[in-house]
Amino acid sequence: MIEQPIDYFLIAWFVLALLSTAYVAWDQFRNNPEPVVMRWGFILVTLYMGPFGLLLYVLADKEPRPGTHEEFTAPLWKQGIGSTIHCVAGDATGIILAAAVTAVLGLPMGIDLVIEYAAGFAFGLFIFQSLFMKEMMGGTYWENVRKTFLPEFISMNAMMAGMGPVMAFLMMGRDMRAMEPTELLFWGVMSLGVMAGFALAYPFNVWMVAKDLKHGLMTDRKPGTRFHQARPANPGAKDHRERHGGGAAAHGEQHAHHGAAQHGGGERRHGSDLPPARAPTGPQVAAMAGVTFLMLLTGLVTPAFSVNLGLSARDVGGVIMPPGMIMDFNTPGETMRDMAAIRPGLVSYEAPPTARGDQPLKPRIENGAKVFDLEASVIRWNILGGETVEAYAYNRQVPGPRLALTQGDRVRINFTNRLPESTTVHWHGLVVPNQMDGPAEITQAPVPPGGRYTYEFEVGQSGTYFYHTHDHADRQQALGLYGALVIAPRDPAAEPRADREYTILLQEWLKRRWLTYPAMLMEGGLPNFFTINGKAYPATDTIRMKVGETVKLRFIGSNNNFVHPMHVHGGPFEVVAIDGETLTESARYLADTVNVGPGQRFDVIWTARRPGKWLIHCHIPHHTTNNNVEEAGGGGLTMILDVEA
Known part of the structure; x- marks a missing residue:
């Protein structure tokens, strides 16, 4: 449900993402002469990146006119986009699936990030690269695993270096619905993380395409397909690119045509088509791998200085904390839950604006005892004009009902807990049997959600008292669990009298x-x-x-x-x-x-x-x-x- 202003944005974002993805899927399979693996790459990335994925597709890959895909996709910057698309489609899919699973399993965020990296790398290397690209790369499956390991390692490191901190900081931020796969915010954070990962991985993929270490965009015009052409639509395109596009364009054309020429062909060795001066060297590849690995470590370790990566989705339960709350790397999950907002979806009753609190609760008499029924629940309460608060309330009113007693009464309070958390009731200032006093974990076990407890005691005092929760009182009392307890003396003459009475219970919200x-x-x-x-x-x-x-x-x-x-x-x-x-x-x-x-x-x-x-x-x-x-x-x-x- 909609709980924060960002929820409106997320709904609009995912509507646009679905529409963008539908268009890319339709256009890829109907109009674009591209291998199936790249079609699915753009579809997945558009699903993750929404309109930005659509923008990349239109600017870099969508054939503008029939027969021009090879020339259109030739520039190196577009080839780099194709390579990054391929990387993100595989790696991000593994990361997102792992994030959802680890959240359900309740694993800590620090372990979650490590598992996400491993899953993304494995999915990208073993599935998207070595399996889905096998027909184009040639050779056996395990040969392709060996050949693509380092390029995938470099690309994945860079992508996770961008994606990891975004996920850690936003999931462990104020609105921890971001840790719950059932919440739109979780998928919104994933989408933003993918965009950050794409941006960081892109320059490394451009370099690897330029060094012929990775595939870029490709054109598939196999005989028998609707995109097959006997000859290029523009036979002078190559000469034109060589004259005006320089080496990068020429290399991009070579790489683009390679996909068509080699589709279904034999093994190809990375960097084998480049002159010695431009071919990648071992030190270059090692430096790229080392730098991206340092970036990865920085991206994963840096959040640990600011947020508690030892917490899991179960520890925080999708709570939303107040704006301005200061959190750090050792803020306990219990602190976050204690300060969290009441989730509007928990409201079981909406009091009318005319409803008043502190209304006298009439008891019934059972075996000489005054018996009151008290129930705690989540309500929506009007405090001012159109201003409402979600509240924890006794008997659907804030403050709770006034209990009017007389000194010497035997009292029984049947308490029922309808809150989403445990609670108790304390009789502030009264001398009662210890087991009736109410402090949770000290004089009684907390009353669990749906539980009941009976308080019974004899009233030996008179005067103005009150009752309130004594289980996480800093949270529950602040949210409305309190009420007046007014006890008349046995001898009415012992009480100072006035023409009128009014009880004033104070609260801050x-x-x-x-x-x-x-x-x-x-x-x-x-x-x-x-x-x-x-x-x-x-x-x-x-x-x-x-x-x-x-x-x-x-x-x-x-x-x-x-x-x-x-x-x-x-x-x-x-x-x-x-x-x-x-x-x-x-x-x-x-x-x-x-x-x-x-x-x-x-x-x-x-x-x-x-x-x-x-x-x-x-x-x-x-x-x-x-x-x-x-x-x-x-x-x-x-x-x-x-x-x-």
């Missing part, structure tokens, strides 16, 4: 390039949206009051990262409870700002002294914007107390 990432205090993870009860101003609630009324605001630091100095306009409030503990009257104090850190709770009572619209907001200005933009006078952690006379 990171939304970039259509995807939602867990906001974290690290490179690439800083939030750009902020919410109160799952909504960003101006979509936050408005509390309506009359002059003289009071409201108890329960601030809950359900966020992961920042200390939020929460400030109320219109006069000070009285701080009556901290972290669930009600303050004695002598310990209560007046303030207009409380610093709400992650995990902290403050109960404050504010009195409406004068009519008007009074703000509740974080006093860090950036946290009162939406993606750094103010809307209707604010944004993010902002809401209004609307007081009438």
